[in-house]
Amino acid sequence: MKKRSASADNICAVAVVHFSEHGYDASSLSDIAELAGMRKASLYSHFSGKDALFLDVFDDALAQEQAFMDRCFADEANQFARGGQQAGSLYCDRMAERYAGSAHLRFLLRTAYLPPATLRVQVGAGFEALLVQLLQHYVASLERLAPALPPERIELYAQAYLGIVDSLHVELIYAGGAALQQRHAALWQILSDSLSLTI
Numbered sequence: 610m611k612k613r614s615a616s617a618d619n620i621c622a623v624a625v626v627h628f629s630e631h632g633y634d635a636s637s638l639s640d641i642a643e644l645a646g647m648r649k650a651s652l653y654s655h656f657s658g659k660d661a662l663f664l665d666v667f668d669d670a671l672a673q674e675q676a677f678m679d680r681c682f683a684d685e686a687n688q689f690a691r692g693g694q695q696a697g698s699l700y701c702d703r704m705a706e707r708y709a710g711s712a713h714l715r716f717l718l719r720t721a722y723l724p725p726a727t728l729r730v731q732v733g734a735g736f737e738a739l740l741v742q743l744l745q746h747y748v749a750s751l752e753r754l755a756p757a758l759p760p761e762r763i764e765l766y767a768q769a770y771l772g773i774v775d776s777l778h779v780e781l782i783y784a785g786g787a788a789l790q791q792r793h794a795a796l797w798q799i800l801s802d803s804l805s806l807t808i
Contacts, residue, residue, distance in 0.1 A: 613665075617655040620645045625666045629716035633663060633725040664731060667720060671735050673713040675742060677703075682746040689753055695801060696750035697770050700743070701777060705789055708781045718778050744771060755807070762807060769800055 623645045642652040656662040681700040724732040780789040
């Protein structure tokens, strides 16, 4: 993340919550400025406009979720060394709690699945880069779990894993609760059963 002033950080902290709740189109810079305790004119001394602020918040959200993902897979690697965990399971297991507690993740998913028309390219590129990192984490985890798996099978399971993550993201945005848990359990069981026949 680029270096910002404390005031700009405060604006972004307020804006991520506001954007996550209202989306891009229904969000107002006047409302964000008021929530940040300043006049709208003062906000413009930090950000050139709504797009600039939105993209800064989007970059923050990407960085926050990259760090969360890194922690999940690092914890998984530590647990694997002690004989536990399946590849990619911790990230999925922690997703619902993360969504409930992180305005950054709520903002990121809303933005990725319903991007502002004028910022679609930037949003798509940023989110796809995050998914590439997730794929790399999963592949490394699966290779630890099943070092004899051929590369084409690893790629197949990695794409299936991304499909599970994508499905959970959609459930988080539109449903949550019991529906999310059922979807998670069912998809994970299918992936686990398939892997157990291969390993």
